[in-house]
Amino acid sequence: MSSQFTLDQIQLQLDRYPPEQKTRSLQAWDAADELLIRYAQQQLSNDQTPLLLVNDLFGTLACALHAWQPVQWTDSYLSQLATQHNLQQNGLSAVSQIASTEACPAFAAVLLKLPGNHSFLRYQLRQIKQQLPDGASIVAAAKAKDIHANLLQIFAEEIGPVSASLTEKKCRLITAVCDKNQAVPKKPEFPLVWPVELPLQDQTLTLDIVNHANVFAREQLDIGARFFLQHLPIVQPEQRVIDLGCGNGVIGLALLAAEPQAQILFCDESYMAVQSSRENVSRLFPTASHCEFLVDDSMSQQPDLSADYILCNPPFHQQQAVTDHIAWQMFADARRVLKIGGRLRIVCNRHLGYGEKLTRLFGGCIHVASNAKFSVFEAIRRK
Numbered sequence: 001m002s003s004q005f006t007l008d009q010i011q012l013q014l015d016r017y018p019p020e021q022k023t024r025s026l027q028a029w030d031a032a033d034e035l036l037i038r039y040a041q042q043q044l045s046n047d048q049t050p051l052l053l054v055n056d057l058f059g060t061l062a063c064a065l066h067a068w069q070p071v072q073w074t075d076s077y078l079s080q081l082a083t084q085h086n087l088q089q090n091g092l093s094a095v096s097q098i099a100s101t102e103a104c105p106a107f108a109a110v111l112l113k114l115p116g117n118h119s120f121l122r123y124q125l126r127q128i129k130q131q132l133p134d135g136a137s138i139v140a141a142a143k144a145k146d147i148h149a150n151l152l153q154i155f156a157e158e159i160g161p162v163s164a165s166l167t168e169k170k171c172r173l174i175t176a177v178c179d180k181n182q183a184v185p186k187k188p189e190f191p192l193v194w195p196v197e198l199p200l201q202d203q204t205l206t207l208d209i210v211n212h213a214n215v216f217a218r219e220q221l222d223i224g225a226r227f228f229l230q231h232l233p234i235v236q237p238e239q240r241v242i243d244l245g246c247g248n249g250v251i252g253l254a255l256l257a258a259e260p261q262a263q264i265l266f267c268d269e270s271y272m273a274v275q276s277s278r279e280n281v282s283r284l285f286p287t288a289s290h291c292e293f294l295v296d297d298s299m300s301q302q303p304d305l306s307a308d309y310i311l312c313n314p315p316f317h318q319q320q321a322v323t324d325h326i327a328w329q330m331f332a333d334a335r336r337v338l339k340i341g342g343r344l345r346i347v348c349n350r351h352l353g354y355g356e357k358l359t360r361l362f363g364g365c366i367h368v369a370s371n372a373k374f375s376v377f378e379a380i381r382r383k
């Protein structure tokens with residue numbers, strides 16, 4: 001797949017992230033990016049800076065619209081890394097990057113790529129509206145198949161009168177004009193809070209957990225996680241444990257429920273996931289101030305031989321593309337980060353064959369449990 005992006009006079013070299021991933025079958029931009037770039041070139045004046053770019057997955061918009069001094073607002077650390085990589089390889093200076101857990105930054109114009117979930121879209125639109133003057137527009141782009149009455153209604157409820165362009169290359173632009181007189185919808189409120197049941201040795205503990213708008217399984221417990229919770233190890237206070245791809249932190253929370261002194265690092269590439277985990281630990285286990293929270297690409301910032309246990313419900317998609325490369329990266333990182341004798345325990349869909357992958361990587365793998373859909377495996381670092 002080409003990484004050479006050409007549109008009108010613009011020529012760029014654009015990669016997905018990580019750039020060295022084996023499956024380079026997907027390019028770093030789509031027709032929705034092209035529509036937004038053309039819109040900016042034709043409709044925005046040169047002095048409409050800074051330009052706010054929302055959900056710019058790999059930095060295509062930041063590179064192509066660099067003259068508008070872009071500010072990126074995203075929930076994804078990988079998107080930030082991809083943007084830095086693509087700006088650098090095209091000889092462009094760094095742009096301002098703001099995490100979705102921070103307030104929406106000030107802007108003169110705003111372009112938005114549709115995020116994967118409508119809850120997060122609502123959250124973003126609600127924040128953007130606070131910065132949008134009455135009568136100003138937000139312009140979004142998406143695949144035509146994703147633009148239906150429900151979606152347009154979200155824009156109408158959160159911003160104001162909405163219209164959609166004709167389809168071009170299977171994509172459309174959505175324009176919503178800010179109506180400051182229109183009340184902000186009361187529901188849904190962010191973040192979502194719901195009870196989760198954590199199985200302990202001889203009882204069940206029910207805790208209310210916080211889920212920010214872009215967290216995985218933000219409305220209910222993932223069924224893989226539910227099975228994993230029944231097969232977690234008992235960890236000791238002196239052990240260093242990593243909840244890898246922590247989401248709302250439910251796996252690490254279950255470990256803390258059994259051992260409140262456990263030293264757990266919660267890490268994820270989503271800012272909202274790490275923020276949810278941080279809030280959940282501080283609300284539910286106020287004495288667990290020894291826990292750490294980190295936004296990272298897998299465990300890239302973790303030293304070799306530094307963890308006793310790594311627990312993971314691995315992601316099967318990365319920035320809207322279904323892939324198993326991230327699970328592979330996590331397992332390979334786990335082998336590096338675990339101490340000798342340290343253990344990686346995972347839950348996965350039975351059909352994915354992750355047990356064989358772990359056996360190849362670690363030289364062996366223990367089958368802990370299975371049900372009709374999921375398996376739990378554990379691999380030990382022997383050398």
Ligand SMILES: C[S@@+](CC[C@H](N)C(=O)[O-])C[C@H]1O[C@@H](n2cnc3c(N)ncnc32)[C@H](O)[C@@H]1O
Pocket residue numbers: 078216217222224225244245246247248249250251267268269270273296297298299313314315316317318326
């Ligand atoms: C299947 S979810 C598991 C979430 C939570 N542990 C649970 O069991 O409900 C996988 C998590 O991995 C995170 N993730 C995806 N790619 C990642 C990466 N490169 N580095 C770190 N975390 C990543 C996702 O944001 C998501 O929260």
